[in-house]
Structure formats: structure tokens, C-alpha cells
Amino acid sequence: MKKLINAPADVVVESLAGLAAAHPSLAVDLEQRVVHRADGPVAGKVGLISGGGSGHEPLHGGFVGLGMLDAAAAGEVFTSPVPDQILAATKYADGGAGVLHIVKNYTGDVMNFEMAAELADGVQIATVVTNDDVAVEDSLYTAGRRGVGVTVLVEKIAGAAAEAGRSLAEVAAVAQRVNDRGRSMGLALTSGTVPAAGKPTFDLPEDQIELGVGIHGEPGRQRVPLPSAREAAAMLVEPVLAEISPEQGVLAFVNGLGATPLIEQYLVYGEVAALLERHGVPIVRSLVGPYITSLDMAGVSVTLLAVDEEMLQLWDAPVNTPGLRWGV
Amino acid sequence: MGRVSVEAWIREYARLIAEAAPRLTELDSAVGDADHGANLSRGMAAVVAALDSSSFDDDGALLKKVGMTLVSTVGGASGPLYGTFFLRVSSALGDGFPAAFRAGVDGVAARGKSAVGEKTMLDTLVPAADALEAGKDWPAVVDAASAGRNSTVPLVARKGRASYLGERSAGHLDPGAESSFLLVRAAASALGAND
Numbered sequence: 446m447k448k449l450i451n452a453p454a455d456v457v458v459e460s461l462a463g464l465a466a467a468h469p470s471l472a473v474d475l476e477q478r479v480v481h482r483a484d485g486p487v488a489g490k491v492g493l494i495s496g497g498g499s500g501h502e503p504l505h506g507g508f509v510g511l512g513m514l515d516a517a518a519a520g521e522v523f524t525s526p527v528p529d530q531i532l533a534a535t536k537y538a539d540g541g542a543g544v545l546h547i548v549k550n551y552t553g554d555v556m557n558f559e560m561a562a563e564l565a566d567g568v569q570i571a572t573v574v575t576n577d578d579v580a581v582e583d584s585l586y587t588a589g590r591r592g593v594g595v596t597v598l599v600e601k602i603a604g605a606a607a608e609a610g611r612s613l614a615e616v617a618a619v620a621q622r623v624n625d626r627g628r629s630m631g632l633a634l635t636s637g638t639v640p641a642a643g644k645p646t647f648d649l650p651e652d653q654i655e656l657g658v659g660i661h662g663e664p665g666r667q668r669v670p671l672p673s674a675r676e677a678a679a680m681l682v683e684p685v686l687a688e689i690s691p692e693q694g695v696l697a698f699v700n701g702l703g704a705t706p707l708i709e710q711y712l713v714y715g716e717v718a719a720l721l722e723r724h725g726v727p728i729v730r731s732l733v734g735p736y737i738t739s740l741d742m743a744g745v746s747v748t749l750l751a752v753d754e755e756m757l758q759l760w761d762a763p764v765n766t767p768g769l770r771w772g773v
Numbered sequence: 774m775g776r777v778s779v780e781a782w783i784r785e786y787a788r789l790i791a792e793a794a795p796r797l798t799e800l801d802s803a804v805g806d807a808d809h810g811a812n813l814s815r816g817m818a819a820v821v822a823a824l825d826s827s828s829f830d831d832d833g834a835l836l837k838k839v840g841m842t843l844v845s846t847v848g849g850a851s852g853p854l855y856g857t858f859f860l861r862v863s864s865a866l867g868d869g870f871p872a873a874f875r876a877g878v879d880g881v882a883a884r885g886k887s888a889v890g891e892k893t894m895l896d897t898l899v900p901a902a903d904a905l906e907a908g909k910d911w912p913a914v915v916d917a918a919s920a921g922r923n924s925t926v927p928l929v930a931r932k933g934r935a936s937y938l939g940e941r942s943a944g945h946l947d948p949g950a951e952s953s954f955l956l957v958r959a960a961a962s963a964l965g966a967n968d
Contacts, residue, residue: 553849587936661806
């Protein structure tokens with residue numbers, strides 16, 4: 446393992462300290478490992494929090510700021526935060542109008558957020574569980590579809606709704622609609638390496654890829670020979686497109702999983718765009734870059750969101766966070 | 774069952790977990806996200822630190838502290854699951870150890886919305902609870918837990934991150950079933966001696 450760290454046990458807290466040092470608009474509670482808006486909580490505004498294992502940067506701490514999250518709880522690498530942290534984040538976000546918990550559908554995340562919500566006396570909580578990964582097929586036989594790329598879009602769009610002064614019920618409703626209308630699929634060229642484990646989570650031969658990976662280095666559903674970028678784009682886009690109804694076009698999001706450079710991400714985006722054009726699906730907004738990563742895993746995911754007019758307006762609204770910034 | 778033996782159970786479990794951490798993480802690498810050993814050993818180290826620095830009025834209070842400490846330090850799925858186990862055992866201790874153990878196992882099933890046969894901790898814990906309630910001696914309880922643990926190898930996971938693997942999860946020992954087996958083994962060596 447070759448990583449720029451001091452000690453595996455200190456990776457998360459030292460990274461958060463660096464994040465706070467780099468971005469004065471953020472404050473970090475290093476004891477609880479919660480990133481929150483330095484100017485928060487915003488009185489009368491619905492608070493948005495998320496959280497999950499670390500190792501997905503910039504998700505979630507990098508999306509704290511104007512127009513997106515109010516606080517984020519950072520668990521150990523690939524391990525969900527504990528209820529105490531989620532509770533602390535909830536309190537940092539609570540401006541009196543209630544708090545929305547944005548939870549990715551993983552067993553540990555769901556259970557810890559559930560316990561935190563049970564403990565959050567006096568704060569009105571709504572929860573949206575993102576589950577956009579089409580690689581996981583049948584929730585009768587699994588823990589249900591994973592929450593992946595669409596989580597970023599939920600945080601941005603619901604964050605804009607909260608910033609616009611909407612109620613907790615309204616913010617939760619738009620968050621749920623984004624989740625319901627967005628789908629994702631990813632592939633990995635290499636495994637990531639968890640600092641505490643010290644070696645790659647799985648071995649992947651040079652000539653093969655894992656198709657249908659999530660964001661934790663967990664193996665995908667299928668191992669297939671290394672495709673060209675064009676073939677890879679089709680492997681990701683076709684199953685996603687089959688599950689959405691893009692009447693008014695899509696927001697197309699090509700996400701780098703950590704170690705894949707932008708040159709390849711843009712190349713893949715070009716293939717995705719060409720494919721969608723052949724399907725007659727207009728791309729009305731796009732996002733390309735590493736926004737929800739899996740440490741140093743090489744690979745990409747594609748998220749398509751079947752947008753409507755309201756989502757577009759909220760997407761275009763100003764946002765000012767370390768990971769996403771426009772209109773300010 | 775005296776104070777010393779419940780505390781000995783927890784301390785023995787912490788010792789076994791610390792020893793097994795690399796192996797648990799390796800088992801988890803095959804089907805999950807490679808953090809089970811690191812997480813549980815971090816949590817049990819915090820439990821031992823809490824035991825070293827506190828005194829407790831009774832076994833129930835001690836086990837409650839164990840549960841709360843695990844929930845607050847482990848994260849992932851194992852934190853709420855093992856935490857709930859000890860919290861439930863703590864509140865049911867007055868009904869005797871077999872009933873209390875069963876209450877803990879029921880708590881794990883409720884928190885994880887799971888049942889036997891889904892390749893989880895429960896495949897170890899439920900047969901152990903059955904054996905305890907049937908009045909079996911500790912070696913037989915350990916055998917039942919061991920058979921339950923081994924039964925997870927051919928199973929296809931239905932819960933947790935391993936479920937995403939589908940058929941590919943078959944052929945691997947479930948890391949949670951293994952750490953639960955250590956919990957039973959620790960009970961046998963700490964509590965069995967006082968039978």
C-alpha cells in the first residue's frame with residue numbers, strides 16, 4: 446500500500462482537519478467527526494444532513510455549504526457513522542424547521558440513521574433513502590438497491606429547495622422524486638485499498654473489469670473482459686435507460702470512482718452522449734468528475750436523472766461548497 | 774452467574790476479536806467491504822477501556838454499557854446489531870442467561886430485519902439460543918453455534934452488503950457468523966467454568 450497518510454487510524458480525522466483548514470466556510474467538530482456550515486444552523490431553514498463511510502470524497506463533507514448540505518457525519522473508511530455522530534450533525538443542522546436525513550441504502554447506514562432518528566427528541570426528522578443502483582436487481586433477495594450517484598443529485602436539488610425556504614415535507618418530497626427518477630450503474634477497472642486493510646479489497650486481472658460495482662470496493666455482480674470505452678458506456682447506459690422515463694430529457698452524470706483521470710471520464714461522457722443521442726434522449730444538464738468515489742478504485746459510474754422543470758430550476762440554483770460551486 | 778463471569782465473558786470476547794481481527798477482515802473482503810475485523814476490534818477495545826475505568830452496580834448495568842459503547846464506536850451494521858444484542862441481554866438478565874441470550878438474538882433479528890438462512894450472525898446465534906434454552910451444556914452449545922456458522926458457507930446472502938454478490942456470495946463463510954461464533958465461544962469459556 447502506497448498512500449500519503451500518517452497512520453491508518455488517523456486518516457479520517459486528519460483529512461477532516463485539512464478540509465476545515467482549506468475551507469473557512471466550513472467548521473469541523475473533530476471529536477464527533479461532523480462537518481458543518483460555519484454560519485449554521487440557518488434559522489427557519491430546513492436542515493439537510495447526510496453521512497456515510499469516509500472514502501467517498503468529496504461526498505459528503507465536500508457538499509456542505511450554501512445550497513446543499515448543512516452538516517455531514519463522517520464514519521470510518523467505508524463504515525457508516527454511529528448514531529451519536531448523526532445526532533450531532535442533526536443538531537448542527539437544526540434551524541427550527543426540521544431536518545432531512547439523506548441516507549444511502551446500505552444496511553449499516555440505514556440502521557445507524559434509524560437509531561439516530563429514534564434518539565432525536567424534539568427535532569422533526571424526515572428521511573430519504575437513496576437506492577438508484579440498477580446493478581442490484583431484486584430487493585426480495587438482497588438488501589435492496591444501493592444508493593450511489595443519485596445521492597449527489599438529491600443533495601444538490603433538495604438543498605436548493607431548502608435554501609428557497611420550502612417546508613420539510615416539500616424538501617423531502619423533491620428529494621424522494623429525484624431518487625425515484627434517477628438510476629445509476631458503475632464498473633471498476635481496479636479495486637480500491639482501504640488504509641486499515643492495507644491491501645486491495647479484491648484482485649482484478651489486467652484484462653477484466655467488475656461490472657455493477659458499488660462504491661465500497663465490494664465486488665460487482667459480474668466479471669467481464671475489459672471492454673473499449675464505447676462498449677463500457679453501452680454496458681452502463683443501456684440498463685440505466687431501461688429503468689427511467691426521460692420525457693423531458695436527462696441530467697447525465699459521469700462519475701469517476703477515484704483513480705480514473707478526467708481524460709477518461711470525458712471520453713466516456715462523449716460515448717454516453719452519443720449513445721443517448723442515438724436513443725433520442727436529449728441531455729439537458731451534465732456533470733462530469735469525481736463526486737462520489739471509492740478511494741483509489743479506478744472506474745466510472747453513469748447516473749441518468751429524468752428531470753422535470755422544477756428539478757432543473759433547483760439544479761441551476763446557486764451552490765457554494767468545496768465539491769460543487771456555481772451561480773455565486 | 775456471578776459478576777466476575779459476565780465481565781470475563783466480555784473480556785474474553787474482546788481478546789478473541791482482537792486475535793481474529795485480520796481473519797474477520799479477510800472474510801469480509803470476500804463478500805463485503807473489508808472492515809468487520811477492524812470495526813469490531815475498535816469497538817471491543819473501547820469496551821475494555823470502559824470496563825477498566827468504571828464500576829457497575831450489577832451485570833445488567835455492565836452489559837448496558839457494553840451495548841452503548843459498541844453502538845457509539847463500531848458503526849456499519851455490526852455496531853447497531855451487536856449493540857442491540859447486549860442492550861437486550863442486559864434488560865432480560867433477570868430471566869436467566871438462556872432467556873436473556875434469546876432476547877439479545879431476537880433484538881438482532883428485529884434490528885436487522887433478518888432471519889436464519891440469510892447468511893448472517895443469526896445463523897450462529899439462533900442455534901446457540903436454541904441449545905441454551907434446551908438446557909444443553911456449554912460444549913453442546915458451542916457445537917450448535919459452530920454448525921450454524923458453518924452452514925453459512927454454501928448460502929447465498931440475502932442481507933447486508935454480501936447480498937449484492939448474489940450467487941457469488943456462496944462458498945464463503947459469513948464474517949458476522951464467525952464473529953458471533955467467537956461470542957458464543959467466549960461465553961462458554963467464561964460462563965461455562967462456573968456452571
